[in-house]
Amino acid sequence: MTGAVVTGLGVASPNGVGTEEYWRATLEGRSGIRPIRLFDAAPYPVRLAGEVDFDAEAYIPGKFRAQTDQMTQLAMAATVMAFADAGLDPAGMPAFEMGVTVANSSGGIMFGQRELQQLWSQGPTYVSAYMSVAWFYASTAGQLSIRHGMKGPALVLASEQAGGLDAVGHARRQIRCGTPLMVTGGSDASLAPVGLAFQIATGMLSTRRDPSRAYLPFDRDANGYLPGNGGAILVLEDADAAEARGVPGVYGEIAGYAATFDPPLDDGEPGPDTAAYDPPRGSGRSPRLRRAAELALADAGVAPGDIDVVFADAWGLPALDWEEARAITELFGPRGVPVTAPKTMTGRLYAGAALDLVTALLSIRDGVIPPTLNVTEPAPGTDLDLVLREPRRRTVRHALVLARGLGGFNSAIVVSAPTTHARSST
Amino acid sequence: MITGLGVVAPGGIGTKAFWETLSAGRTATRPITLFDAEPFRCRIAAEVDFDPAREGLSPKEARRLDRAGQFALVAVREALADSGIADTVDRTRLGVSLGSAIGSSTRMEEEYVAVSDRGRDWLVDHRFAVPYSYPYITVSSLATEVAWAARCEGPVVVVSAGCTSGLDAVGHAVQLVEDGTADVMITGATDAPLTPITLACFDALKATTPRNDDPAGGCRPFHRDRNGIVLGEGATVLVVEEYEHARRRGADIRAEVLGYANRANAYHMTGLRPDGLELAEAIRAALAKAEVSPSDVQYVNAHGSGTRQNDLHETSAVKRALGAHAYDIPMSSIKSMIGHSLGAIGAIEIAACVLTIRNGVIPPTANLTEQDPQCDLDYVPLVARPQRTDTVLTIGSGFGGFQSAMVLGAADLEAA
């Protein structure tokens, strides 16, 4: 056995805290999308989101809670779960042989807004001493390394909603460079009034009030997406090192990874005033997403025909859905591979989109593909074999996970079934 | 291989002005002019005199981009021109790894002030949010701007690791070139932290110097009386290119990244243990990767932030990693001149190393009139020192407990 294998999982998601809770909910089609409760969303056109029902005290000591935003707490809880799942006590491991690469996109924005309000309404001396370590993007990597005594390479990657995959790709690279264990994945908690207001300004969120008709990727009724808070953490180990320590079980291998970037929309300066962050229009985009997928397949040494399921990025805007559908059909042929988007049950989790990797690994473990919720009528021209309503039984040996980030990021990962020590279903 | 360089730093914009500041030992610290700093404990900083129009940014770019993004754009344009890389590279094998600790926080705060009615409203009014406000809270938007400027279609990402972001971003770029993922990486870092909220954060930590009456003497790395950092701002962009690729197109190779490593102290988000164990480990690992022994190191570009704890921590780490050689190797902190620009500084310091190698002059530690007896290395006080340097080490340490080290070497050694 060689390569980088996933030996532990942790999930803090809107439809389930704990890997098995999340997985049950996902297979049963239980959604975590509900009216926002973290603050009064009545003034906003977007009132639905995926919030995490989460008892931070159960996972995180007071001193860590006080100086962290929820973005870090979600990752911290998921990391505690992932270590337990991997049968590992980091305190018993050599400190320099454990590292952290996690993704983040919007920082500790609830904490940040609270302290900005203190500053602007009361003055500089009212700003918490914790603000400096709670808000900044790298906070989660620092806190995880401290909490678990991990002294290997540690940093945060950001590529908007593609970051969760990029972090895992980076972690795999660190394993190849000699760090045998990496904690990786991603988390985000963009749901604060100012975070929501700025997301609304992109014009990409769904303003529907009916949770079952709001975020509908690939549907003819696609009208935007809903955001969610959440985190997913994977313990990634060098396969030989995992074997040597007597790993209880392996979920799978991170077999291939690649990232590409979309060039500007035209040959001149990128877009008029706002086009830079408008939904990229129609053409020109899918070749780079497809290329990311092709490179990931090549990296994994598998052909399109070997892929048993695609976990789609599933943005939920017609043009972007169409582009992704085209990339998938170009690669796999029309209805050539089952495609699913369980994130319809959580909302888009930004850096927390590493959750799709967890889901893919659980699909491998249990031989079942979770459904895409709420989508009823696929948009014309999206010739995909979408897994709708019900989970679908299927042996999964290789899964392709796609993610895109606003601004032009495309990432793809191939996860493959373990060759030995496979996990059995719980 | 580093084949292009662009710098925006306090004291002057462009690589040339940057090097003049450093080699002259000039301090760019002054009372803050960017906003009214009167209510703050620390009211001095190293500011960049920056006029977007004069630096060639279009009105559109100036309006859309945060100050950190504007710095990055100016730096990437200089680096691209400097490298002559345009049209010689397969865009699908051209990527970006940009460091930033706090992203577009200047505009984020301005937009927050607008939508919250100057901090009055918790439920901010989304109708006042400009269409591009969202990129101000997502640090990756800075990489997007740089990638557009360079017309990349390969891997693009922001690396964020607090004050070592710049070092780690370049380190990541080098890894991608080494393992064949990319032929050329546009890398470096940017930050523009001179804003009310960041100043307030550092006030609350008592991490900045309260020496408001002596701006030029504010940052005093390794000095007996040092009492905190002076914030700075700026950006550096480097073109990192695979050796054969650079050789084929006849690029002017400025320097080579020989080794890099990062570690975490797993101890504290802001505190440092005086033993410097983890930074020493990062240095050791970077030297091992570079196949460079401590006796070969000819200059150490220090983190040298000028806080009580950092300068001790760092001195211990360098001694621990380089042994007795530490006493013979000149080591200086350019933060004494251009301040601490958080995530950007690591990349700016790499630029300083490249220029040190090219020019055979070691920049000094300004303001070092009276050395702390506990900081007992050769810190090149006050005046630049002409000295041939083929192999240099640059180190960084930051919030989150991140510790990073990079070894750079003169290019012609390898070619010979």
Next chain:
Amino acid sequence: MTEFTVADLKDIMLKAADGTAPALDGDFLDTPFPELEFDSLAVLEIATLLQQNYHLVIPDEAVAELTSPRVVLDYVTARLRESE
């Protein structure tokens, strides 16, 4: 006169630990902060909260000397008495 009691101090310390600080259940006044699991950042946060709640400005040198809850109690009490 504004009083600063042990209970007030405990409230502030709890706030700096998000409500959970097991070490505050017993006698904690004379225990150094690190042994109570209050690190340097937490002590700065205590100083920030004191500044806010009691309208004090605590100079850097004084913050550096806040090594245990007892020192904080005595310091704030003295400062409040001064400002009578």
